[in-house]
Amino acid sequence: MEFILSKINIVVFLFLAAMHLYWVCNGQLGIAATIPTKLNGKRVFTPSRFGTFIVAVGLFLFAVLNMVFDGLVQVPIAPSYVVYGMWIIAVIFLLRFIGDFKYVGITKRFRKSVFAQKDTYFFSPLCLFLFVSHVVLVID
Template identity: 40%
Template sequence: MNAIIFIALALLHVYWAFGGIWGKDVVVPTGASGQKLFFPSVLSTLIVAIGLLIFALVNLSIKYLLVLPLNPLFLQYGILVTGLIFLIRAIGDFNYVGLLKKHKTSDFARQDRLFYTPLCLTLFITHLLIFIGF
């Protein structure tokens, strides 16, 4: 299931990188004035897409649905690192993103509270379970 989520998110990032606009207005944190805090470049958006595809490959490889020529220990710790990345994202930056954000009234903050942070926590938990052998 993780791999499907990562592939879907990667495709969404590719869509945005090539000019897609669906959902794009609520995926970047905004300041108190409603202005976006940063504007992702095409390159950075594609790099995120590639990272998400790598996460998908690691997830597929750990269950041997896809065989990569990598040491299984590397894959196991890759699962743990992937999970920790999403735990850090779920905790957030203490200002605009995650569970501990201070700014909670923007459209992004609502989406973050309802969708992004719960998804990140779910990905952390599922990766932790995979790591410990469930």
């Protein structure tokens, strides 16, 4: 099972990193449902290209860390640091799953926007999966 979980994590992170790079290059596919909006339809924030690039780099590094953990990539880092990194990824996605008590996560109050619908049925469950999968990989 660990073999499958680590491969799924790697593919998910690489896909998400690629999507963020696509948006950095002004790609529009899927962009409308990626930013939380208020009830009046205005975005809660407008991400900069640089910020989006940083997110892409972070997601790519998450994929690389999963590759290192899985043994697909060798780096001169102590295994304990790799485990700490996996725990950090798990906590990040647990916090994203819980949300901000307003616009994102299972605690969101605004649930009628396009983003909120996607968040309820796709983004939050994906974050829960990434949290659980990292915990399972580290504990096992």
